[in-house]
Amino acid sequence: MLELMREAEGIGLAAPQVGLGWRMFILHVPEDAEDDRLASADPPTATTGPRIYIDPVITAFVGPPEPFEEGCLSLPEIRGEVLRPPQVTVTALDEHGERFTHSAGGLLARCIQHELDHLNGILIIDKMLQTSRMKNKKKIKELEAEGG
Template identity: 45%
Template structure:
């Protein structure tokens, strides 16, 4: 099932997401299949629960599309993740977001991230990622913390983007995937 992507302006994108109960009613295998299907339909490399209107601590990534030669096999599910450490040099890279179409800006992040999480089989992992994969993990992790990549921009840059962001929340943006807008 392909979910609509919730656009900038929805409160769910600004809320810290809730843990998923292993013994609860959520079928995480079905949810992750749907999230991957939704992400691929939108040509994304990552997707978090809040982006499909679900305030849940879950995200999926498939970094292969960013750099097929070096990032093959980085298709992963992160349930109830917690970042343990971010380290290394900070480096800038242009980021975008499925919830904020047509806007890309340079964001500075640390080069390594160590994260503890469960996969779709409820197996626990603690892994360290670096480079582009670390960036994707940090970006998606921000989503479950209620943070958007635009929050990392300077006040000046945010002011310059304010009109475009307001337009996105009203559905005044070209997009080629299923979206939902708060004021449309």
């Protein structure tokens, strides 16, 4: 999964996207000081490396939802604005079965919420703002025609 995510130049990948029924996702939101993505921020807005989240649960959403343009490796030609709270607290198991809990902001908070949606069968086209749906209308129609 890690290789797939890197090849696709994505920052996150959920198990259902590769046909696995596990409640698990991986992410790597790289640090970029110019974009305000820092693993050392409080709460962190990036990670220093790849991270595995098994059986993840978001235990807190903080702040009013904000729009931000998202893409998805499962929907390569579609990008659209999705409203999400800017900060979350997530708890999950790591690859050793150890529980960890952390807060996240910025792109990291957004990525966690996006990947968790995949575990519940929710895609950005289900959540994007009406204006974005209109912009992607043709591509969404094509997808629905394919039964995806």
